[in-house]
Amino acid sequence: MPNAAAASARAVQGDDLAGYGFLLPWLLGFLLLTLGPVAASFYLSLTDYSGLSAPNWVGIENYTRIATDDPRFITAMTVTFTFVLLSVPLKLIFALGVAVALNKGLTGLSFFRAVFYLPSLIGGSVAIAVLWRQVFAGDGLLNQALHTLFGYEGPSWIANPSTSLYTLVLLAVWQFGSSMIIFLAGLRQIPQDIYEAASIDGAQPVRQFFKITLPLLTPVIFFNAVIQTIDAFKAFTSAFVISDGTGGPIDSTLFYTLYLYQEAFTNFRFGYASALAWILVLIIAAFTALSFLSARYWVHYDD
Amino acid sequence: MLSLTQVQKRFGAVEVIRGVDLSIASGEFVVFVGPSGCGKSTLLRMIAGLEPISGGELSIGGIRMNETAASQRGIAMVFQSYALYPHMSVYKNMSFGLETARMRKAEIDRRVRKAADILQITPLLERKPRQLSGGQRQRVAIGRAIVRDPKIFLFDEPLSNLDAELRVQTRVEIAKLHADIGATMIYVTHDQVEAMTLADRIVVLRAGIVEQQGTPLDIYNKPANRFVAGFIGSPKMNFLDVSAAAGGGDAATIGLGASRFSMSIRRGFDASEPLTLGIRPEHVVTGGTAEIDLGTLAIVHVEQLGGQTIAYGRLADGQALNVVLEGQRRISAGDSLPVGAMAGGCHLFGSDGLRLNS
Amino acid sequence: MTEVVRAPAIAFPAAPSRADIGSPWRRAFAYALLLAVTFVLLYPLLWMVASSLRPDSEIFHSTSLIPQAPTFDAYSRGWNGLSVGFSQLFLNSLLISVLVVIGNVMSCAMAAYAFTRLRFRGRGFWFAMMLGTLMLPQHAVLIPQYIMFLKLGWVNTILPLTIPKFLAVDAFFVFLMVQFFRGIPRELDEAAVMDGCGPLRIFLKVILPLSTPVLATAAVFSFIWTWDDFFAPLIYLNDIEKYTAQLGLRTFVDSAGQSDWGALFAMSTLTVLPIFILFLMFQRLLIEGIATTGMKR
Numbered sequence: 001m002p003n004a005a006a007a008s009a010r011a012v013q014g015d016d017l018a019g020y021g022f023l024l025p026w027l028l029g030f031l032l033l034t035l036g037p038v039a040a041s042f043y044l045s046l047t048d049y050s051g052l053s054a055p056n057w058v059g060i061e062n063y064t065r066i067a068t069d070d071p072r073f074i075t076a077m078t079v080t081f082t083f084v085l086l087s088v089p090l091k092l093i094f095a096l097g098v099a100v101a102l103n104k105g106l107t108g109l110s111f112f113r114a115v116f117y118l119p120s121l122i123g124g125s126v127a128i129a130v131l132w133r134q135v136f137a138g139d140g141l142l143n144q145a146l147h148t149l150f151g152y153e154g155p156s157w158i159a160n161p162s163t164s165l166y167t168l169v170l171l172a173v174w175q176f177g178s179s180m181i182i183f184l185a186g187l188r189q190i191p192q193d194i195y196e197a198a199s200i201d202g203a204q205p206v207r208q209f210f211k212i213t214l215p216l217l218t219p220v221i222f223f224n225a226v227i228q229t230i231d232a233f234k235a236f237t238s239a240f241v242i243s244d245g246t247g248g249p250i251d252s253t254l255f256y257t258l259y260l261y262q263e264a265f266t267n268f269r270f271g272y273a274s275a276l277a278w279i280l281v282l283i284i285a286a287f288t289a290l291s292f293l294s295a296r297y298w299v300h301y302d303d
Numbered sequence: 304m305l306s307l308t309q310v311q312k313r314f315g316a317v318e319v320i321r322g323v324d325l326s327i328a329s330g331e332f333v334v335f336v337g338p339s340g341c342g343k344s345t346l347l348r349m350i351a352g353l354e355p356i357s358g359g360e361l362s363i364g365g366i367r368m369n370e371t372a373a374s375q376r377g378i379a380m381v382f383q384s385y386a387l388y389p390h391m392s393v394y395k396n397m398s399f400g401l402e403t404a405r406m407r408k409a410e411i412d413r414r415v416r417k418a419a420d421i422l423q424i425t426p427l428l429e430r431k432p433r434q435l436s437g438g439q440r441q442r443v444a445i446g447r448a449i450v451r452d453p454k455i456f457l458f459d460e461p462l463s464n465l466d467a468e469l470r471v472q473t474r475v476e477i478a479k480l481h482a483d484i485g486a487t488m489i490y491v492t493h494d495q496v497e498a499m500t501l502a503d504r505i506v507v508l509r510a511g512i513v514e515q516q517g518t519p520l521d522i523y524n525k526p527a528n529r530f531v532a533g534f535i536g537s538p539k540m541n542f543l544d545v546s547a548a549a550g551g552g553d554a555a556t557i558g559l560g561a562s563r564f565s566m567s568i569r570r571g572f573d574a575s576e577p578l579t580l581g582i583r584p585e586h587v588v589t590g591g592t593a594e595i596d597l598g599t600l601a602i603v604h605v606e607q608l609g610g611q612t613i614a615y616g617r618l619a620d621g622q623a624l625n626v627v628l629e630g631q632r633r634i635s636a637g638d639s640l641p642v643g644a645m646a647g648g649c650h651l652f653g654s655d656g657l658r659l660n661s
Numbered sequence: 662m663t664e665v666v667r668a669p670a671i672a673f674p675a676a677p678s679r680a681d682i683g684s685p686w687r688r689a690f691a692y693a694l695l696l697a698v699t700f701v702l703l704y705p706l707l708w709m710v711a712s713s714l715r716p717d718s719e720i721f722h723s724t725s726l727i728p729q730a731p732t733f734d735a736y737s738r739g740w741n742g743l744s745v746g747f748s749q750l751f752l753n754s755l756l757i758s759v760l761v762v763i764g765n766v767m768s769c770a771m772a773a774y775a776f777t778r779l780r781f782r783g784r785g786f787w788f789a790m791m792l793g794t795l796m797l798p799q800h801a802v803l804i805p806q807y808i809m810f811l812k813l814g815w816v817n818t819i820l821p822l823t824i825p826k827f828l829a830v831d832a833f834f835v836f837l838m839v840q841f842f843r844g845i846p847r848e849l850d851e852a853a854v855m856d857g858c859g860p861l862r863i864f865l866k867v868i869l870p871l872s873t874p875v876l877a878t879a880a881v882f883s884f885i886w887t888w889d890d891f892f893a894p895l896i897y898l899n900d901i902e903k904y905t906a907q908l909g910l911r912t913f914v915d916s917a918g919q920s921d922w923g924a925l926f927a928m929s930t931l932t933v934l935p936i937f938i939l940f941l942m943f944q945r946l947l948i949e950g951i952a953t954t955g956m957k958r
Binding site: 015016018019020022023024025026027028029030032033034035036037038040041044051098101102104106112113114115116117118119121122124125126127128130131132133134135141144174178181182184185230233234236237240241244257260261264265270273274277278280281284285288 | 705798835908
Binding site: 351352353372373374375378379380382383384386387388389390399400403404447 | 856
């Protein structure tokens with residue numbers, strides 16, 4: 001009886017055949033391009049594979065070497081964490097500030113929204129990295145402006161290891177538009193009558209911002225923070241173009257992904273690079289997990 | 304024409320339809336009615352072929368249909384939300400199924416235009432659903448069913464998205480359509496007025512079981528059990544706890560407060576069995592003409608509807624009793640009213656909820 | 662019990678009805694601030710375009726946004742500045758981007774349809790797997806994928822850049838479409854079943870036509886992200902005649918960069934131009950896509 005019922009269920013309701021037919025492309029992609037490679041990359045991280053000869057099993061040697069005997073790994077970690085911890089908060093604060101200003105019922109909202117969004121749409125392209133390289137060069141736009149306005153002769157911000165990373169932070173902050181749009185959408189979800197009630201209770205605008213807007217916006221802030229953090233860990237193109245693929249000057253812009261790229265595709269140390277990749281994945285996973293754990297203490301959900 | 308034999312539906316371990324037997328004659332208008340969650344929509348969707356049948360048999364025209372694809376069952380369905388394709392014109396909405404069946408263009412056109420003519424929607428044929436009012440969408444949904452020239456029409460709460468006025472108007476039109484086309488119609492609703500006005504036969508469902516089926520007046524006059532009695536009729540039937548002073552044979556003496564009266568019964572019962580007496584508010588008699596004396600009603604609240612007056616009150620023993628009085632009565636809270644009933648307007652239910660009197 | 666048919670649309674919440682900036686002074690201040698931000702944001706971009714129209718001698722001596730004697734010299738120098746003309750590189754980029762758009766939209770829509778509308782054994786399991794891949798950084802699969810494509814002989818062809826997209830590897834788009842498809846009333850599918858449609862016909866005739874907003878969003882973002890992509894072409898393309906515009910531009914930095922900024926800016930402007938045009942055409946779609954789904958760019 002149950003079998004007959006199952007058979008009729010299939011006759012009437014679409015079936016395994018159609019389901020797997022439609023799912024087939026994704027399923028192939030998942031098995032061949034995700035699941036298989038994930039397993040392979042974990043295996044490779046335990047070998048000395050270089051692409052030339054068969055991989056030799058080396059156990060956790062790659063990992064121990066990374067942890068104990070790789071100064072460039074330390075550098076890459078420092079650079080990347082500095083970049084993430086600076087660019088993400090700055091970007092979010094800026095995005096939130098502009099979103100709050102735009103949400104005041106000004107006319108021209110859609111114009112400003114579009115203009116502010118443009119940099120984040122094109123900011124990842126090579127062209128913008130090229131532009132940045134020129135703007136912060138010794139004879140670049142910034143120094144010309146400083147010269148014209150203040151008579152100050154600036155250094156080459158790109159070539160100076162103590163400032164080069166900050167030009168990349170600035171480039172990231174410049175792309176605050178998409179976060180701003182998400183904040184703006186979040187602000188629109190806060191019912192107006194809450195503010196009206198607060199006004200009647202005598203709350204001034206500043207107090208309203210900190211006591212109403214900010215708490216009610218925490219889910220959006222949390223979402224933006226997680227997305228932007230993950231994205232910042234993966235940043236690559238700007239550092240690559242600005243430093244000619246070296247991460248220079250003297251490794252001051254050696255993003256983790258850049259180091260990974262060099263190990264894998266210029267030194268062809270696939271095993272070692274796989275270990276580096278897994279460490280990056282674990283860092284991102286740990287960061288995400290920490291965010292979610294911390295969320296219960298500061299993110300306000302309705303339910 | 305259509306018959307269900309011990310039809311069952313299970314979702315996992317939950318049994319939603321528990322062995323329904325039903326046979327519907329050609330041209331009959333049958334209404335499934337019941338509270339939400341009673342399984343009436345599920346049953347309809349099983350007939351439609353949208354929901355697989357877990358057990359039992361569905362046959363249409365003597366042929367088993369359990370495994371037949373929905374489009375091959377000779378049925379058409381009007382959905383609660385109308386389910387018009389938003390991206391297709393009215394014409395295309397109606398012709399889509401026929402095109403899928405690879406019918407000749409000329410025949411499709413003839414059918415669509417004829418249906419549009421019947422429903423008076425010819426001027427709307429080129430419009431998109433979003434440009435139509437609720438009532439017009441409803442007509443298109445019916446039109447989409449008509450063009451298929453089905454043996455059986457299925458309606459799933461088709462009026463629930465319309466406002467009150469349009470609902471009455473469309474109800475009349477569906478009844479007229481049934482008279483004109485003469486096809487079999489199965490109609491699901493939770494609105495008992497729709498059930499009473501449209502049906503040749505009402506099927507009352509509760510928790511996946513058919514509680515009673517019969518003509519609307521049968522069900523109103525002789526509800527088979529306490530549930531049906533309470534569900535059909537508005538305002539709801541009054542239920543009073545009564546005692547059986549004496550039982551046996553085919554008559555029983557019933558005691559309610561101080562009054563005693565006799566009713567004919569179908570089965571014997573224990574003197575200890577708690578019985579329930581049901582009286583519809585509109586059947587409570589207030590003059591001295593009552594066959595059965597119910598004592599004095601202390602009125603708690605009065606609603607004046609203009610054509611009727613509804614009085615809410617309590618009997619001497621504290622039981623609630625509501626009364627519908629024709630016309631405008633000058634009564635108000637705090638008044639008392641002598642009340643009674645005719646024997647024919649009384650329903651007696653045993654402790655199992657089943658009807659006791661004949 | 663009653664469910665009204667809603668046209669599935671990405672909703673952008675309406676603007677607050679009341680303007681809550683009190684005095685005209687504060688209003689003026691807010692505008693001044695926003696205009697200042699606009700200026701700072703756009704200044705480098707506009708200056709880049711302006712500089713591409715200047716003779717080289719002028720670039721490093723002018724911070725103004727209006728070239729004194731506009732000339733397209735830099736464009737013709739840049740266009741032929743590499744051993745392969747930029748026309749070839751733009752065509753390469755266009756081909757790859759268009760193929761990716763087709764692949765993404767097709768395969769992701771199919772997967773999303775299976776996940777939302779078809780009942781088959783294992784659906785819940787595969788759906789959970791799909792959600793799992795949403796958060797997985799590409800770095801976890803990068804090297805084995807590269808080795809695999811190398812062994813297949815696909816390196817230095819466009820295959821590694823396009824074929825995966827036909828296999829719905831961008832789980833994000835699958836997720837986006839799943840969300841959208843869920844908003845399409847199921848009664849429409851059922852009406853189509855009554856009209857004699859099977860799964861394929863429901864997909865083609867009901868679901869896809871009703872999903873143009875989400876398909877367009879996925880298509881535009883696919884195009885822009887692919888056009889902009891630098892990392893994958895960098896790894897997979899070796900010969901300069903197979904380069905994308907982005908790769909070509911970066912090569913141009915090495916070969917001409919320090920000496921011919923004008924040509925470099927001209928080519929930079931041109932590589933951004935298609936994105937800018939798409940931005941102008943689909944601005945609403947893009948912004949609503951970001952607002953409702955929280956895409957990162």
